[in-house]
Amino acid sequence: MSRNKQGALIGCGFFADNHMHAWKTLEGAEIGAVCDLDRAKATAMATKFGIARIYDDPAKMFDHENLDFVDVATTVESHLPLVRLASTHAKTVICQKPFAENMKDAHAMVAAAKNAGSNLLIHENFRWQKPFLTMKKLVDDGTIGTPHFAHFSFRHGYDNYVNQPYLAKIDRFAIMDVGLHLFDLARLFMGEVAHLSCTKQSLNPIVQGEDAFTALLNMENGGTCICDCSFYSKFSPEPFPNTAAVIEGDKGTVHLDRWNRLTVHTASGAETSNVDPAVPLWGAKPWHCVQDSVTNFQAHAIDVMHGRTNPRPSGEDNLRTMALALAAYDAAEQASSMNMAQWS
Ligand code: NAD
CATH class of the missing domain: 3.40.50.720 (NAD(P)-binding Rossmann-like Domain)
Known part of the structure; x- marks a missing residue:
């Protein structure tokens, strides 16, 4: 070298x-x-x-x-x-x-x-996490055929504000902090986005901006994708900082649970494996999956x-991911969806 x-x-x-x-x-x-x-x-x-x-x-x-x-x-x-x-x-x-x-x-x-x-x-770094490197290889190998639906979900109740106090004080929090990661995954697995809608929530009273959101993406290739995040969800054991995901294709489905167990469903049945990375010698739980992805x-x-x-x-590629995060705020603020009161 x-x-x-x-x-x-x-x-x-x-x-x-x-x-x-x-x-x-x-x-x-x-x-x-x-x-x-x-x-x-x-x-x-x-x-x-x-x-x-x-x-x-x-x-x-x-x-x-x-x-x-x-x-x-x-x-x-x-x-x-x-x-x-x-x-x-x-x-x-x-x-x-x-x-x-x-x-x-x-x-x-x-x-x-x-x-x-x-x-x-x-x-x-989310796309460099071991579970997503494994899923990407499975999808690229054709294991589940052509993807038509995906769901990326980051929900937890870990106290982030101890290590990152600024997160509680910013006006734009969950979409800018974690939405970007999830939108990058959506583009990596499903291609570019044609339409986006979004809702956001402020759940934890100590937090100034939104600490939860749900975005619905209509992909250019006709696929559908949901990205959601919450910093105020109660699970046991605590899944922070893992992301759950489902990708469905015409030949099968890959399902990643919040504790990094990956199940591949195909015509020949379902197989589950543990895709949690080892804790780096310098690392510590619960951060090990993120730490491993930083090294990758x-x-x-x-x-x-x-x-x-x-x-x-690249920076140029990330412009499209940034645009999705910024568009998500506009979509959430304009509430540009059907008002169901008019349909009763
Ligand atoms: P932090 O506030 O703990 O650290 C930022 C440091 O930068 C501070 O020490 C500050 O003094 C210094 N700084 C600010 N402006 C500077 C300048 N102009 N020149 C030199 N130093 C300057 O923040 P953090 O929690 O370490 O987050 C840093 C970044 O990492 C953020 O953008 C955050 O979103 C990102 N982050 C990414 C991940 C991930 O998984 N990819 C996880 C956590 C944080």
């Missing part, structure tokens, strides 16, 4: 810890510098992972570092300036989801990367850096 690509991490908060662990375990790329506006956080990350160079100003970091790639793990409001800056200094830029708060910023980031000749990847995604990013494959998803 050619030399390790040299990278920097921007944003040393809660989730970046997973990024750093995954970079440490992977061959082909390494992080040599970390940056956070909060210097104490950058220093703590550098100490934990043995990183020599610490910055509290991204522009200063770019002045001093010679980088192949930049991993942006900050929250959404900082993405546009950081991706613009990173694109002019590194051939590969990885940006955490949500990519942007609006289409204008998302298009500006895609254009900045394109103009600079840099690869822009979105850290969209970053291994893919390394393949992109070394020219072995194209970004999945």
Whole structure:
């Protein structure tokens, strides 16, 4: 393998810890510098992972570092300036989801990367979770024939607000935080969306934005897809942070339950297997499926850096996923569905 690509991490908060662990375990790329506006956080990350160079100003970091790639793990409001800056200094830029708060910023980031000749990847990790990698292979192999219906469902009652207090304070929460992941899965398995409708709910009184939504997608190929999410559902055992899914085709059905058991129904019967990944040596339950997917995604990013494959998803691809999330808010707010009172 050619030399390790040299990278920097921007944003040393809660989730970046997973990024750093995954970079440490992977061959082909390494992080040599970390940056956070909060210097104490950058220093703590550098100490934990043995990183020599610490910055509290991204522009200063770019002045001093010679980088192949930049991993942006900050929250959404900082993405546009950081991706613009990173694109002019590194051939590969990885940006955490949500990519942007609006289409204008998302298009500006895609254009900045394109103009600079840099690869822009979105850290969209649900499609890199072991259960969805397994389902994708089954569907691509033709096991269930041509899909005509899919359902992706993320419902739990885990207290996310301890690790990510900002989630309780934002106006646009569940659709921008998890809807994006589910819409990416919908597009991956079912193609592009022709029509979308959506309802949203605010269930937990401590949360400012919506903490639940249900979206109905009519696909361009005639398929139907439901994406739903709730941060206020009671299950035992607690399924967080797993996604349940069903994909039906003309030859069979794949069904993933909330505890990562996958059942394949075909003419020859039903077979169930456990697709829960092992807990990474550095990881911990209940996060292991997500942590494993971060490693899978970053291994893919390394393949992109070394020219072995194209970004999945790229910034350009993710524009369509962003558009679905933003359209879902409009659909929910306009309530553009049939008023049943008129039908009595
Ligand atoms: P966080 O608030 O814990 O960390 C963000 C860090 O970025 C903070 O330390 C902050 O000081 C720093 N920062 C902000 N602007 C900066 C700038 N301009 N330059 C340098 N540093 C800056 O947030 P988090 O919970 O770690 O989330 C970060 C991102 O990761 C969010 O976009 C979130 O949606 C995403 N996330 C993704 C997943 C996933 O499964 N893909 C899971 C959790 C969070």
